[in-house]
Amino acid sequence: MTKTIASKILSLTLLSLAVISANSSLSLWAEEKPAAQRPVQIPDVGSRPNWVIAIHGGAGVKAHDQMTAELAAQYRAVLGKALKAGAHILQDGGDGPKAIEAAIMIMEDSDLFNAGRGAALDSHGNARHDAAIMNGANMDAGAVAGSSRIRNPISAARAVMERTDNVLIAGAGADWFAAEQNLSLADPLYFQTERRRDMLLKKRLKEPGKFAEYEASQAALFGTVGAVVLDRNGNISAGTSTGGRTNKRYGRIGDSPIIGAGTYASNDSCAVSATGHGEYFMRYTVARDICARMEFAGETLEQAAKQVVIKLLKPKGGDGAVIAIDPGGKVVFSMNGTGMYRGVMTSETPARTAIYANETVRENTSE
Numbered sequence: 001m002t003k004t005i006a007s008k009i010l011s012l013t014l015l016s017l018a019v020i021s022a023n024s025s026l027s028l029w030a031e032e033k034p035a036a037q038r039p040v041q042i043p044d045v046g047s048r049p050n051w052v053i054a055i056h057g058g059a060g061v062k063a064h065d066q067m068t069a070e071l072a073a074q075y076r077a078v079l080g081k082a083l084k085a086g087a088h089i090l091q092d093g094g095d096g097p098k099a100i101e102a103a104i105m106i107m108e109d110s111d112l113f114n115a116g117r118g119a120a121l122d123s124h125g126n127a128r129h130d131a132a133i134m135n136g137a138n139m140d141a142g143a144v145a146g147s148s149r150i151r152n153p154i155s156a157a158r159a160v161m162e163r164t165d166n167v168l169i170a171g172a173g174a175d176w177f178a179a180e181q182n183l184s185l186a187d188p189l190y191f192q193t194e195r196r197r198d199m200l201l202k203k204r205l206k207e208p209g210k211f212a213e214y215e216a217s218q219a220a221l222f223g224t225v226g227a228v229v230l231d232r233n234g235n236i237s238a239g240t241s242t243g244g245r246t247n248k249r250y251g252r253i254g255d256s257p258i259i260g261a262g263t264y265a266s267n268d269s270c271a272v273s274a275t276g277h278g279e280y281f282m283r284y285t286v287a288r289d290i291c292a293r294m295e296f297a298g299e300t301l302e303q304a305a306k307q308v309v310i311k312l313l314k315p316k317g318g319d320g321a322v323i324a325i326d327p328g329g330k331v332v333f334s335m336n337g338t339g340m341y342r343g344v345m346t347s348e349t350p351a352r353t354a355i356y357a358n359e360t361v362r363e364n365t366s367e
């Protein structure tokens with residue numbers, strides 16, 4: 001069955017490759033020259049927020065010349081909806097992981113982001129999802145990697161955390177686990193969006209015979225989603241969900257489901273969700289490093305996030321960004337590229353979103 005679908009997809013891919021002209025626009029990879037940017041931002045969360053939620057939709061923001069006002073409004077609308085879904089739970093006293101799941105599900109169900117429905121396709125033309133969640137109150141964590149049938153991978157990650165004594169379940173086992181837990185499954189074709197197929201084809205045309213090897217301009221393609229939360233009980237938590245990278249090598253797993261790399265939370269320090277070139281985020285254990293700097297070196301959240309994302313990762317070529325929160329509810333957006341789809345809402349401030357690094361979060365006018 002799976003084989004039949006795979007071979008259908010492969011023939012579709014080959015057919016489309018033949019019809020796409022070699023000089024079709026590859027400006028998708030055109031690198032944007034960042035203007036004056038504010039790479040580390042601290043949005044106002046109010047003086048004593050009871051609860052806070054911050055989210056991201058990936059560091060791969062579109063170049064300005066490819067972003068229409070209409071598209072930007074669409075991104076902002078989904079971010080706003082995700083913030084409100086999480087906020088609703090926090091307002092009612094729900095815990096952080098529940099709010100994170102609610103917010104991330106909205107972004108997974110949208111085809112705008114590289115997660116859930118809109119996940120990037122791998123070298124075989126399949127969507128393979130990675131997701132993780134961590135509860136900073138008790139250091140519980142759950143993750144799934146390389147799943148292909150789970151409609152909302154973040155729900156499966158939460159189920160691993162709350163219903164098993166494992167941390168990470170991968171591949172067919174993850175799909176099987178989700179079915180056992182009565183989570184919503186989807187036909188693999190549900191994840192085959194036209195946009196993602198086009199991206200895969202363009203990628204293959206550009207780099208025939210290669211997998212998603214790194215090149216700086218690909219920064220424009222990171223679209224992972226994530227959330228960090230402070231709940232009414234004073235606990236912080238983090239979650240991340242992704243399709244990985246377009247044309248990734250079959251079986252490749254990124255940083256998102258790796259606790260300490262793309263996702264981490266501890267009430268003793270901070271909660272972090274990352275987006276960017278996963279191999280670097282894994283090698284530099286980015287999320288844990290930011291929190292460890294606070295815990296052991298006495299750095300503030302802002303200093304730690306700046307040190308790791310801007311000073312350490314950027315010169316090495318590790319493109320990307322993080323959202324982070326400390327137990328006081330202070331939020332930091334730290335970006336080493338042109339921006340990050342992002343937003344924040346608290347018990348004291350409305351839903352606000354931003355896209356580019358030189359913007360600060362503001363209320364959506366289109367809602």
Ligand code: ASP
Pocket residue numbers: 058059114221222223224242243244245253254255256262274275276277278279
């Ligand atoms: N970090 C993700 C990965 O490498 C990609 C992304 O952020 O979009 O799998």
